[in-house]
Amino acid sequence: MKITFLGTGTSQGIPIIGSDHPVCKSSNPKDKRLRVSVLIESSGYNYVIDCGPDFRYQMLRAECERIDAIIFTHEHSDHVMGLDDIRPFYFKQGNISIYAHKRVLKALKQRFDYIFATKNKYPGAPSLNVHRIKNKSFRLCEEVVVPIKGMHADLEVFGYRFNEFAYLTDMKFVSEKEIEKLKGVKVLVVNALRIEPHHSHFNLEEALSFIEKVNPEKAYLTHISHLLGFHDDVEKTLPDHVSLAYDGLELTI
Numbered sequence: 001m002k003i004t005f006l007g008t009g010t011s012q013g014i015p016i017i018g019s020d021h022p023v024c025k026s027s028n029p030k031d032k033r034l035r036v037s038v039l040i041e042s043s044g045y046n047y048v049i050d051c052g053p054d055f056r057y058q059m060l061r062a063e064c065e066r067i068d069a070i071i072f073t074h075e076h077s078d079h080v081m082g083l084d085d086i087r088p089f090y091f092k093q094g095n096i097s098i099y100a101h102k103r104v105l106k107a108l109k110q111r112f113d114y115i116f117a118t119k120n121k122y123p124g125a126p127s128l129n130v131h132r133i134k135n136k137s138f139r140l141c142e143e144v145v146v147p148i149k150g151m152h153a154d155l156e157v158f159g160y161r162f163n164e165f166a167y168l169t170d171m172k173f174v175s176e177k178e179i180e181k182l183k184g185v186k187v188l189v190v191n192a193l194r195i196e197p198h199h200s201h202f203n204l205e206e207a208l209s210f211i212e213k214v215n216p217e218k219a220y221l222t223h224i225s226h227l228l229g230f231h232d233d234v235e236k237t238l239p240d241h242v243s244l245a246y247d248g249l250e251l252t253i
């Protein structure tokens with residue numbers, strides 16, 4: 001299984017438009033973060049978790065020519081607003097499969113009504129194969145995917161486990177019962193927004209204590225704000241088995 005970090009930034013990305021913050025002005029490519037998403041390549045299939053506003057550029061940058069499914073964590077804009085840009089895949093492949101909780105599907109139908117239209121559909125609009133998921137393992141081509149439920153302030157969000165890999169973003173609270181489902185993962189990805197606490201995202205300290213509970217061989221932090229600091233400075237402060245993810249990072253598991 002190969003993982004490519006397509007984006008590792010928080011909702012506004014880094015740099016933020018018009019920001020004078022030193023991290024936003026950094027020339028280090030690792031300090032430039034598009035909105036969060038990962039590409040998972042496994043057994044000849046390509047899966048993307050979330051498709052935010054940077055989706056088009058992320059697909060071009062990763063030279064991704066086919067997608068077999070998009071799996072959504074939740075409906076916030078930084079995770080869904082690239083859905084229209086599945087058109088090139090749709091034109092080549094036909095309907096694109098998406099997997100999401102029913103609440104997320106409802107939000108997608110409101111925002112992308114023309115994609116879900118059944119009558120007088122605009123000819124260039126893409127079509128989907130919609131898969132409604134619950135907090136229960138599901139099959140995705142040759143994978144068994146385990147949703148991990150967490151809370152993003154008051155909103156339920158799904159992380160996903162693919163065998164020895166798990167990806168969780170936008171978490172502020174995960175119950176012990178859900179943490180149990182992560183036992184034995186080799187590589188864990190989890191969000192760490194900044195140093196200061198935040199009402200809906202783990203800060204660095206919360207992310208590190210979550211990693212300690214799950215106890216993976218290796219953990220990567222994502223959904224990073226400029227307020228976390230420069231990549232290279234923060235990296236030096238982390239335990240050996242924890243690293244900051246950065247855009248373009250590839251892992252083979």
Ligand SMILES: [Zn+2]
Pocket residue numbers: 010011076078079170223
């Ligand atoms: Zn987010």
